[in-house]
Amino acid sequence: MSSVNIKWSRWFPLVPALALLTGILLVPLGKTLVDSVSTPAWTLKNYSNLFTDGVTMTVLGRTALTAATVTAIALLLGYPYAYLMTRVGPRARGILLVIVLIPFWTSVMARNFAWVIILQDGGPVQSLFELLGADHVVLYGTTAGVTIAMTQVMLPFMVLPLFSTLGSIDRRLLLAARGLGSSPTAAFWKVFWPLSRGGVMAGVVLVFTLSLGFYVTPALLGSPQESLVAQLLAQRTTLLLDFPAAGALGIVVLIVTLVLVAWANRVGGTVSAIGVVATSRPKDRP
Amino acid sequence: MTRETTVKATEPSSGTGLGTEIRLAGVTKDYGLASPAVDDISLTIEPGEFMTLLGPSGSGKTTTLNLVAGFETLTAGTISLNGADVGNVPPHRRNLGMLFQNYALFPHMSVAQNVAYPLRERKAGKEEIARKVADVLELVQLTGRDGDYPSQLSGGQQQRVALARAIVFEPKALLLDEPLGALDRNLRSALQVEIRRIHREVGSTFVFVTHDQEEAMNLSDRIALFNNGHIEQIGTPQQLYTEPETLFTARFLGDSNVFELGQAALDEKVAQDGESWIVEPGTVAAHPGVRASSAIVVRPEDVEVAGSRDAVPSGANAVRATVRDVEYMGSYRTLLLAMGAGGLPGRARTSALRGEYAIGDTVVIWWWPRAQRIVAA
Ligand SMILES: Nc1ncnc2c1ncn2[C@@H]1O[C@H](COP(=O)(O)OP(=O)(O)OP(=O)(O)O)[C@@H](O)[C@H]1O
């Protein structure tokens, strides 16, 4: 009996958190799910409509493409950046960390309006392009503009897990590879890159799934003709008041996300919400 | 049968002749610490030689090896392989085998993939790789563990994988940084035999780092004894043991009884109080430091024990001692002594046949002057 008591007392501290999660996540989610198949009648019509209404699939595709582009750019920028962070002294590392975290500390509104000013017609970006000889480059109101602004916000989610993974790789392995006949490039691709895969997967999944749900940035910087899925959801709930249809769309996005996370878990390692990474492959023992 | 397969694997390069000549001249590496990690070392390792870098922890052995391999840049001096200065040659073009002190196995590759790595980098064929990997794993007694990952192996097994990976491509020169450090005694001596055999068969130059003097004595053609970033003495194991130049060398290799003479001229240390100090010219080290400060060194096996001064033959050197402890070593026993007026710690070997001694006994130890060595202190 005492072992039962111990078990209970061990779980007890989780009770408030579990209660909160049930109240604010599981209950509304369950209700959304039930509503989406029961209103106005018990059918899957709300779901089949998503495929046939001619809008949802286009928007979902565009959202996925935008999220993928953001993820790819963030990886291309973030990997060398994180690598640099592991190679410099503690002072420089601190500075690099602050730079990457600044978008975190800026209010969403301030950040997005800053992008509006930078990207708008006659703004500094356009002037810069004009200096370079490209006339009238319009980024404001385009998916390209949205992608740029989203990448800035997403960069920390790429850099932080990468930094923790790259920093934990034993650099002497690179020397060993060189000693065994690898050029520096070969040593990177055969030893360093595979060992960093866990961090890459964590960053990619985090950035991609978060990018799927972006609302404010596309709403402010994008064009209504090129809306993303979060805008579509907002439209259906606030303008059309069609909650069951919006619920169905939300559930579909959720399923896509979960499938992605499960896949990443299988191939890349364990991904936790904050992006701390435990690679599935064992580390070298000292 | 086992032997036959492994011999075949190593045969091709034994036909291709000698190993690399490694020449270090004035080699210095300064990390900006109080003293350079490696300080003005000059050393020529002959093709096919088994050279051991021996020395206490922090004496610069690994640093020297890293300089030869190209992982560190020289502060001063030159390193040449087969007469060609390799100062600007990157590590992967030096074609040296290297075994790291910390093994440095690739954690994302299986044992077989780790061992195959240098062969893949040299674009060996699939069948050749499979055959050589199997042979070398048999050599290090890890057959059947091909598919395991490094984290699934014990420290000693990891070390053997690292050894297999370093020798599998039969490099012309092999740099081994304490390759047997983590192994138990039996495996260690078994692999020592294997390493010697591989060395004989492959004919490469071996540079072997250890801080185990017994291992160094067993394996080496020559030993370079490191101390505090410089080389204290280079020579065959025999030379280092019987003809040490300095007190450091005498103390590092084997046990010794030491009588420090300080600045006193050798001939002033004359007989007094039943002691005798005869010096034979041939036993004085050539080291220039001997005149300034020296010590007499006698090995325990060269020391005889007598009950009294009368039992010491004339012409022998002698000193009084008290027995502090007796170690029974099987065929012989070692007396731990307090020697002379100062009670210096000393050792002498004896056997039951020559008389029993107990703790607290006062004895006279004696030795022939030709058995002692006068070294720089
Ligand atoms: N990368 C480095 N940066 C600064 N100092 C170093 C570095 N590597 C080695 N040293 C210093 O150089 C000296 C020699 O080190 P080294 O590793 O060559 O010793 P070692 O003879 O191999 O010792 P051990 O038997 O413990 O392996 C040490 O005092 C060490 O602190």
Ligand SMILES: [Mg+2]
């Ligand atoms: Mg070392």
